[in-house]
Amino acid sequence: MPKLKTNKAAKKRFKITGRRKVMKSKTSRRHLLTDKKSGHKRKLRRWQEASQVQSRMIRTLLPYG
Numbered sequence: 001m002p003k004l005k006t007n008k009a010a011k012k013r014f015k016i017t018g019r020r021k022v023m024k025s026k027t028s029r030r031h032l033l034t035d036k037k038s039g040h041k042r043k044l045r046r047w048q049e050a051s052q053v054q055s056r057m058i059r060t061l062l063p064y065g
Contacts, residue, residue: 007061014058015047016065022055023047
């Protein structure tokens with residue numbers, strides 16, 4: 001059976017933890033940061049767990065994750 005290709009864009013955007021959870025970074029961190037409060041920006045630094053539907057799709061893109 002041939003090797004499966006990893007989607008490189010997904011590899012850069014998502015992490016799979018040791019317990020097989022799919023983690024993604026939060027949105028709203030690219031621009032217009034001067035209008036956002038520092039506490040809000042600090043909370044956006046953390047990673048969040050992807051939903052069940054998203055996780056299923058992401059795992060197909062990252063077969064060896």
